[in-house]
Every structure is written in C-alpha cells, then in structure tokens.
Amino acid sequence: MVGVVRSLGSLWSTAAAIATSLLLPAREARADPPSEPPPAGPAYRVNLAYDLPAVAVAGVVSSSWLLRGSLAPPHCAPVCDRADVPAFDRWAAGRWEPGWRTASDVGIAAVLVGAGATLFVAESPRNAAVDAIVVGESVLFANTLAIVAMMGARRPRPLAYGDAAPVEERTSGNASLSFTSGHTAGAAAAAVATFGTLRRLDRSYASWIALGVGVLGASFVGAARIFAGDHFPSDVAAGAVVGVASGVFFPALHERTGARVASSGSGLTLSGSF
Numbered sequence: 001m002v003g004v005v006r007s008l009g010s011l012w013s014t015a016a017a018i019a020t021s022l023l024l025p026a027r028e029a030r031a032d033p034p035s036e037p038p039p040a041g042p043a044y045r046v047n048l049a050y051d052l053p054a055v056a057v058a059g060v061v062s063s064s065w066l067l068r069g070s071l072a073p074p075h076c077a078p079v080c081d082r083a084d085v086p087a088f089d090r091w092a093a094g095r096w097e098p099g100w101r102t103a104s105d106v107g108i109a110a111v112l113v114g115a116g117a118t119l120f121v122a123e124s125p126r127n128a129a130v131d132a133i134v135v136g137e138s139v140l141f142a143n144t145l146a147i148v149a150m151m152g153a154r155r156p157r158p159l160a161y162g163d164a165a166p167v168e169e170r171t172s173g174n175a176s177l178s179f180t181s182g183h184t185a186g187a188a189a190a191a192v193a194t195f196g197t198l199r200r201l202d203r204s205y206a207s208w209i210a211l212g213v214g215v216l217g218a219s220f221v222g223a224a225r226i227f228a229g230d231h232f233p234s235d236v237a238a239g240a241v242v243g244v245a246s247g248v249f250f251p252a253l254h255e256r257t258g259a260r261v262a263s264s265g266s267g268l269t270l271s272g273s274f
Contacts, residue, residue, distance in 0.1 A: 041127055042123070042126075042127035042128075042130035042131045043127075043131050043134075043197045043200035043201050043251075043255075043256070044130060044131055044133075044134045044197075044200075044251060044254035044255065044256065045254055045255075045256050046130055046133055046134065046254060051133070051137065054137070055137060055140065058137075058140050058141055058144040059140070061144050061147065061148065062140065062143055062144045062147055064147060064151060065147050065182075068172075068173050068174045068177060069172065069173055069174065070173060071154075071173025071174075071176060071177075072173060072176070073170075073171040073172060073173060073175060073176060074154075074156035074157075074160045074170070074171075074175050074176040075154075075156070075176075076156060076160065077156075077160060077170055077171045077175065078160075078163075078167050078170050078171050079160070079161070079162065079163055079170070080093075080156050080160045080161045081161070082094065082161050082162075085161065085232070086234070088233065088234065089158075089232040089233055089234050092158045092226050092229075092231075092232050092233060093158050093161035093162065093232075094158060094159070094161045094162025094164060094229075095158050095159065095162070095164070095226070095227065095228070095229035096158075096159045096162065096164035096165035096169075096228075096229040097227050097228050097229060098228065099228075100224045100225075100227040100228035100229075101224070101225075101228040101230060103220075103224045103228075104183050104221050104224035104225050104228060104230075105183075107183075107187070107217060107220050107221040107224055108183045108186055108187050108221050110217060111186075111187045111190050111191065111214060111217040111218060111221065112139065112186070112187075112190055114213065114214075114217070115135055115190040115191070115193070115194040115210075115214065116132050116135070118194055118198070118206075118210050119131050119132050119135065119194065119197060120132075122198060122201060122203055122206060123201060131197050134193070134197070134250060134251055134254045135190060135193040135194055135197060135251070137250050138189040138190070138192075138193040138246045138247045138249075138250040138251065139186045139189045139190050139193070139246075141189075141246050141250060142182075142185040142186050142188070142189035142242050142243045142246035142247070143182045143185060143186045145185065145242050145246065146180045146181065146182035146185040146186075146239055146242055147182060149179055149180045149238070149242075150177040150178070150179060150180065150182070151177070153178075153179040154176045154177070155176070155177075155178040155179040155232075155235070156175060156176055156178060157174075157175050157176070157177065157178040157229065157230055157231065158178070158226075158229045158230070158231070158232055159175065159229035159230065160175045160176075164229070165229060178230070178231055178232060178235050179231075179232075179234070179235045179238065180231075180235050180236075180238035180239040180242060181222060181225050181230075181231045181235045181236045181238070181239030181240075182239065183221050183222070183225055183239070184218060184221055184222040184225065184231075184236045184239030184240050184243060185239040185240070185242040185243040185246070186243065187214075187217055187218035187221045187222075187243065188218045188239070188240045188242075188243025188244050188247060189242075189243040189244070189246040189247040190214065190218075190243075190247070191210075191211060191213075191214025191215055191217065191218050191243075191247065192211075192214070192243065192244050192247025192248060193246075193247040193248075193250070193251050194210050194211075194214060195207050195208075195210055195211040195214065195247075196247065196248065196251045196252075197251060198210055200251075200255070218240065218243070222236040222239065222240065223236075
C-alpha cells in the first residue's frame with residue numbers, strides 16, 4: 001500500500017510539473033503588452049570637463065580676428081599684380097562687390113539658425129540643446145582653423161588686385177586675410193554636423209533634406225565670398241574641406257558608442273555598452 005501511495009505521489013509530482021510548464025507560457029501570453037519604449041536621448045554625450053576648456057581655447061584663438069585692423073596691409077598694396085595669382089584663381093582677382101559681402105553674412109546666419117532650428121524641431125528642447133552644443137563646436141573649430149590659416153598665410157584678398165575697391169580697403173590688414181574662407185568653413189561644418197546628428201537620431205529622410213539645404217546654403221555663401229572680392233575660389237574650396245572635416249570629426253568625438261539615454265519617470269536611465 002505504501003508503495004502504491006509513493007507511486008501515485010510521484011505521478012502527481014510529474015503531472016504537476018508538466019502542467020506548470022504548459023501553463024506558464026499561456027500566462028505570459030495573456031500578460032499585458034509591454035509599454036512603448038521611452039523616448040531616446042540626445043545623439044551625443046557632452047563632457048563639460050573636456051568641452052569647456054576646448055571651447056575656451058578655440059574662443060581665445062578665434063578672438064584674434066578682432067585684431068585684423070591692426071595687421072599690416074598686403075605686401076603688394078595698394079595694387080597687387082594679377083600675374084602673381086595662380087591661373088585657376090586669376091579670374092577672381094580684382095573683384096569688388098560689397099553687396100555680395102552683405103549677402104554672404106546673411107547666408108551664413110541663415111545656415112546657422114536653420115541648423116539649430118532643425119535640431120529643435122527633430123527632438124525635445126533638452127536633447128536638442130545638448131546636440132546643438134556639439135554642432136556649435138564643429139562650427140567654432142572650423143572657423144578657428146580658418147582664422148589660424150588666414151593669420152599664417154596672409155594671402156592678399158582678390159580686392160587687392162585691382163583698383164575697384166577703396167584704397168583704405170586695399171591697404172587694411174583685413175585685405176591680407178584671404179586663405180581660407182571662414183564663412184564657407186562654418187557653413188559647411190553646420191550642414192555636415194546637422195546631417196550627421198539627424199542620422200544618429202534615425203531621422204533618415206529629414207537628414208538628407210537638411211544636407212541638401214545645407215549644401216545649397218554653404219555653396220551660396222562660398223560663391224558670395226568670391227563675388228564680393230573677399231576670397232579666391234581656392235580659398236573657398238579649402239574652407240569647405242575644413243568645414244566638412246570639422247563637421248564629421250567633432251560629432252564623432254562625442255558619439256555615444258552604443259549607449260542610450262532615455263527619460264524614465266523623474267530621472268534618466270542609461271543603458272548600453274561603452
């Protein structure tokens with residue numbers, strides 16, 4: 001009798017285990033569907049311990065632009081010899097159209113404002129502010145590199161190769177700062193950095209639209225600088241290279257490398273691999 005009871009107990013235990021294994025999936029299937037994942041965080045990680053000193057140094061170097069009026073005029077002033085200009089740039093020598101200078105200033109302002117506005121439309125204000133810092137750093141460092149090149153090369157501007165511009169313009173220190181185009185560098189950096197940010201946010205369609213508009217804006221700025229007599233075509237091309245490189249490098253430097261930040265209640269949740 002005892003043996004029969006033990007056998008029945010063993011059979012009951014086995015049946016209970018089988019029933020449990022069959023019921024558990026069914027219970028999980030009836031569970032409430034998972035809630036929507038929390039919204040993703042910004043595309044980049046900003047570390048103030050690194051970013052603030054870098055921005056401070058770039059800002060100090062860029063401030064040398066304010067001293068351009070005290071620089072020596074071009075070595076060939078008041079009228080430089082067009083024969084000294086490489087053949088591929090010579091067609092721009094002697095140009096002077098101040099209206100195009102104003103147009104280039106308006107163009108670069110529109111590109112920068114448009115880049116910032118795009119980020120604030122694409123994501124929350126808090127996340128957009130973080131990403132805008134990185135895009136802004138790309139623009140700042142592109143301009144800084146352009147200013148360093150200008151101060152080092154001291155190439156006369158196209159307006160110095162003719163007499164269309166006022167003599168005080170041709171004999172100013174600013175007339176010797178042609179290479180490279182800071183306007184073009186900044187516009188190109190803003191366009192490329194905004195494109196990369198939207199790609200990281202999985203806004204694929206919007207990213208290509210932003211790139212197209214940004215490239216058109218940067219191209220207009222570069223052309224306006226040539227027509228104004230402020231830069232040669234090679235100066236604009238060099239500025240574009242600096243801007244594109246800066247727009248790629250600095251966002252990549254702040255990339256999250258697999259991390260995801262999402263809001264969770266009143267705080268933040270960080271997950272991912274580093």
